Amino acid sequence: MRIAILGLSITSSWGNGHATTYRSLVQGLAGRGHEILFLERDTEWYAGNRDTPRPQGARTELYQSVEELFGKYEQQVRHADLVIVGSFVPDGIAVGRWVTKVAEGVTAFYDIDTPVTLEQLGRGECAYVTAELIAAYGLYLSFTGGPTLRRIEQRFGSPMARALYCSVDPRQYRPLTRATRWDLGYLGTYSDDRQPSLEALLLEPARRCAEGRFAVAGPMYPETIPWPANVERTIHLSPREHPEFYSSQRFTLNITRDAMKAAGYSPSVRLFEAGACGVPLISDWWTGLDTIFEPGYEILLASGPEDTLRYLRDFSDAQRRVLGQRARKRIVAEHTPERRAVQLEQHYAEAGARSAKALSI
Numbered sequence: 001m002r003i004a005i006l007g008l009s010i011t012s013s014w015g016n017g018h019a020t021t022y023r024s025l026v027q028g029l030a031g032r033g034h035e036i037l038f039l040e041r042d043t044e045w046y047a048g049n050r051d052t053p054r055p056q057g058a059r060t061e062l063y064q065s066v067e068e069l070f071g072k073y074e075q076q077v078r079h080a081d082l083v084i085v086g087s088f089v090p091d092g093i094a095v096g097r098w099v100t101k102v103a104e105g106v107t108a109f110y111d112i113d114t115p116v117t118l119e120q121l122g123r124g125e126c127a128y129v130t131a132e133l134i135a136a137y138g139l140y141l142s143f144t145g146g147p148t149l150r151r152i153e154q155r156f157g158s159p160m161a162r163a164l165y166c167s168v169d170p171r172q173y174r175p176l177t178r179a180t181r182w183d184l185g186y187l188g189t190y191s192d193d194r195q196p197s198l199e200a201l202l203l204e205p206a207r208r209c210a211e212g213r214f215a216v217a218g219p220m221y222p223e224t225i226p227w228p229a230n231v232e233r234t235i236h237l238s239p240r241e242h243p244e245f246y247s248s249q250r251f252t253l254n255i256t257r258d259a260m261k262a263a264g265y266s267p268s269v270r271l272f273e274a275g276a277c278g279v280p281l282i283s284d285w286w287t288g289l290d291t292i293f294e295p296g297y298e299i300l301l302a303s304g305p306e307d308t309l310r311y312l313r314d315f316s317d318a319q320r321r322v323l324g325q326r327a328r329k330r331i332v333a334e335h336t337p338e339r340r341a342v343q344l345e346q347h348y349a350e351a352g353a354r355s356a357k358a359l360s361i
Contacts, residue, residue, distance in 0.1 A: 001348070003029060004077050006039045006069075006095055007086035007110070010060060013239050014049035015189050015219050017269045018086065018112050020239050021166045023055050028167065028337030029344070030057030037076055039063060041090045051238040066091045070098055081105040082348050084141070087113045092128025100136040106351045109137045110164065114144035115259035115266060118151070131156045139351040141344075146265030146288050159354060162347045166269040167340040168276045170332045172240075175278035175324070176247035183312050184282070185215040185249040187237065187270055190222070193258040197284055202253055204305040205312070206231050212312065217245060246277040250320060251300075251311060254283035264288040272335050275299075275327035280320045282311055298326040 005022065013019040026036050036058040040046075054060060063069045077083055083103045085096050087110065100107050109129060111117050120126035134140060135157035142149060145163035152161040186202055188194065198216070206214040206228040216227075217234040227233060237245055246252055252274040260266035264287030271292070274281055281299045283289065293299035300323070302308050315323075 001034045001081040001345075002037075002079065002105075003034055003082045003084065004037045004039065004073075004080040005058070005084045005086070005110075006089055006099070007084075008088045008090075008112075009040055009043075009046045010038050010055050010058070011040060011050045011053050011062075012046035013051055014046065014236060016088075017166070018088070019052070020269055020273075021112055022086075023052065023057075023239075024167045024169060024337045025340055025344070026055060026057040027169060028339070028341030031338060032341050032345070034341075037061065037073075037080070039069065039073060041069075043090065049236075051240075066094050066098075069095065074102055078102050078104055082108065084108045084110050085137075086110045087117055087128055089128055093130055093133065096129060096133045096137070100133065106138045106348055106355065107136075108139035108141050108347075108351070109134065110141040112143050112166075114142045114148060114152075115257075115263040118148070118263075119259055121156075134158050138355055139347060141347065144260070144263045144266045145291075146263075148263050148265065160347075160351050162343075162350075163265070164340060164343060164347070165267055165335065166272060167335050167337050168269070168272045168331065169337055170276050170328070173243050173246075173273050173276035175328065176243055178244065178247045180250055181213065181248040182215040182232070183209075183212045183250045184253055184308065185217070185245065185251075186253040186255065187217045187242065187245060187274075188255060189218045190220040191257060194255045195225075197255045198253075200304055201255065201282070201284065201302050201308050203228060203231065205308040208305060209309060209312065215245075215249070242273055243277050246274050246279045249279055251282050251315075252279045253308075254281055256284055256286050261286040265291065267292045272331055275324075276331045276335075278321075278324035278328040280311075280315070280323040281327055282308060293327060293330060298323065298330055 008018040010022040038058040038060045042062040140158040140161040141164040149161040152158045214231040217237050254271045285301050
């Protein structure tokens, strides 16, 4: 297939999880012989923080404005077999209206922020998609599965809503033999709604366990946060540094945003990355997590500092290794770039068949 993707960013992973998601998906698609054009708005924020200017698997082009996009790339979008517009694309509504008007192939909206999108739509504040556009796209690809998919179809008129989770390359994200630097680490950009969980599941345990070593990596944390002395801070890690970071921990922590918890069935890319590295996972709970990992067997659940401290104290190295090996086995079986590419092909075929059927009626 010829595939055109218009996404927030594939060149810079600074402060967003979109880039690693797109890189992984492109890798899987290219490996199956598809031709991909990735179109990214050239913004100042990402221009100064491009860790992968030319991702493998796609021809990546930057544009300065929607006028340049419409004038320069109309033919590629028109003749693509599949055109995907991602969430949080600048001027996403204008871009979506243009794509659904000119594209002759299947059009799709890829929502990497589904619960946030639906919350903003409910308030009439979403800047990158409208209810009318959701109905106009032939396919709604969602980072959230479960009952939310039916809601998108029934409330917003999407012809077809399907889950397309993030994925990780198990060759890049793999167990590394490293000296243990931290008992527990967390990787994630700051957000107001995740901070209480970070406080409860890592910072408070750090205060109670003065001899322990902890780490938090990610940008945008306020300077006013009182970090315990035994918590090491790193502002940013490029994706190529993630396996090293995970493999230097006894356990790694996953924290889910409130909107994702409320919707359920919303695994993060960090969850898959750490799992692929074979690091024992401690996570907050949300509905649908048990469809991704088996609690107690492949992942540990924590609701407060006592749970975290119990895992750090009671789990032997042998138990930790087994837990991490089980998580990696699950990731390799179900959440690789190749697996996502196959799922996208299946969704594309289904959407095309639905469209053809509708035209024949």
